[in-house]
Amino acid sequence: MKRALAVKLALQGYVYRAIENILNVSQGYVSKWKKRFITQGIPGLRLGYRGAKTKLTREEEESTIQWLSCQEYWDISELEIYLIEEYDVIFESKESYYKIYRKAKITRQKAEKVNPRKNEELVKKRR
Structure with a gap:
């Protein structure tokens, strides 16, 4: 199990x-x-299908966007954990998480903790 x-x-x-x-x-x-x-x-x-909530209410979505704005960096897995723990919501696709990012005006590039193009070791290796 x-x-x-x-x-x-x-x-x-x-x-x-x-x-x-x-x-x-x-x-x-x-x-x-x-x-x-x-x-x-x-x-x-134990197994017992109850079904998962797959949508946020408007208030939950606004609260999630507020939470995102307070984060130092953004990670899909952190958002996924937050939604499960706070609202017992599990989205069926990653696109739903990206949709929340877009509403919060967070791009995928901004969501990365470190810009891969700014990695000094990779830059040195390419030279």
């Missing part, structure tokens, strides 16, 4: 990115199941 293992690793202190690589799951997946385990215990990890 991947979700139980993901929760176990998260509770043992593994970072979400490491769990993502070990289990080949998204960070949002780890966050969702950890949150459910904390609130519902072991029964929360």
Whole structure:
């Protein structure tokens, strides 16, 4: 059961990115199941399709845009975790996350933590 293992690793202190690589799951997946385990215990990890909320209300969207504006840098996985933890929302496609970025006037280039063209080591290697 991947979700139980993901929760176990998260509770043992593994970072979400490491769990993502070990289990080949998204960070949002780890966050969702950890949150459910904390609130519902072991029964929360059992299968039981309830369906996920896939849309934000206008207020939730505005609050998310406000949250984004306070961030130092932007990362899709961080946005995904935020939406799961705050609103229990999981979008079906990455495009929905990009749509929020556009509404917040954040470009994909601006979303990167480091500009890959400004990497001194890569510049030196090319010379």
